[in-house]
Amino acid sequence: MEAAAIPTTAAIPAWRANLATIGALMARSKNELVRVPGAAIPGVLAPTIFFLGLNGVFGALTQLQGFETGTYESFIVPVSMLQGAGFTGAAAGVNLARDIEAGWLDRLLVSPAPRWVLLAGTVLAASARALIPASFVLAIALALGAGFPGVDGLVVCYLMVASMAAVAACWGSFLALRFKSQSAAPLMQAGMMALILTTTAYAPLALLQGWLQDIARVNPVTEVVEAARQGFVGEVTWAETWPGILALAALLAVLGALALREMRRTAV
């Protein structure tokens, strides 16, 4: 007896399936912004408040000898944009911890999607979301008189912001997968805050106090801050840009590997 012909569908290539999964996870993150009222507000408010607050409080620091720019708005705005990226990335970690607590991640883990794809979805969604607070803070800063960084300065700054959010998301995801609880949220936020602010965030390197100067010299995010800031305080150069890219690549490699290791260790 002849077997009945079974209709077959062409197998979807793995790379396309992976891309579709990443896209679906990013769409889920976007849906949260659209459907949950106020989901984006804390991430936007915090860096804006820091920008306005620091500018109002420490604006007179530009009178000190050694400041590269006449306006503190121009000096501090890239830091606030990076802070927004840090908060957004940490929030991605908190959301992942919530998904773990609610059992949603278990469902993803039993799907055929590779673990790195699940992590990539979270991280890339954070990168995209970080552009919202960055653009909001930038608009406020420009309205208050910060200098326009030029198209090249803007591109470099946004590249730094999106990549910093990815770094923060890797950090947040690592902690979320390690502790499996939203209680780790302060650690996610404090870690990013410390990483971004122990740099030349408040003042140029020469004006920092001894201990902070030492930390800022070895903190890779100092290079990221300087790269993001260059267009706001002067010319954009490759010499100021590549150290930032290198620092971000190294941070992404280390924290991404840690997060992926935890993701692979996570059992259903």
Next chain:
Amino acid sequence: MSSFATNAHIVRALGMRSIRQTFRRPQLIAPIIIFPTLLLAIQTGGAGGAVNLPGFPPVQSFLQFMLAGAMMQSMMLAGNSGGIALAVDIEMGFTDRLFSAPIPRFAIVLGRLAGTAALGLFGAIWFFAIGLIFGAEIEGGVPGALLATALVNASALAVGAIGAAIALRTGSASVVQGLFPLVLVVLFLSSAFFPQELMIEPAKTIAAYNPLSFIAEGVREPMISGIDATHTLEAVAAILAIVLLGLTMSARALRHRLRVG
């Protein structure tokens, strides 16, 4: 046992619960201790050169100047954390159980405020310890340190009353949590972190009228130059105004909560 002693016992028990709850939940203790300590370190290291600005008050170091700001931040966030914890109690139904117990309603709120005040005290001691370890001098000596601690303690109670009122009114932890940025705004718009004369407009003008500026100056003065009656009285007046506002709001919110359930 007299009714006063019974009420004091209830307030103490609820206050202790509130303190234990804070220390057991990292998300509640982090804003009170970790974030202000981190910001104190970074701002002291990053903006320390500010002491060389013309018009900056004479201080031994920027850390000495900033201690009051860190205490203020910790105290404000203690009030906010107290509000969040009360809202969580409402969401989980614990407050309903207290309402149905034979204890006065005001003791429930006072218990929470006692806990918040104790956390304010803890914050003040923490930052004094940090200041002393890193070489800051307290010009007003032990009396000055005690005065500053008492002012921080009372301020925590005052701000906690506002946090409690919002928690009672809304019964939602996320709403109270949403006030976190507002706390930072109010703080940045005061002279907690920088001399008001050196701030940039419009923050400078707002800081001149912000009650928190008076409290910050009252807390700072014993540290940087010694006890000063004018600054102390202004701080006490500002705290009393906030206490009055907070307790009135709390009383109204409590009535509302009892009415709507």
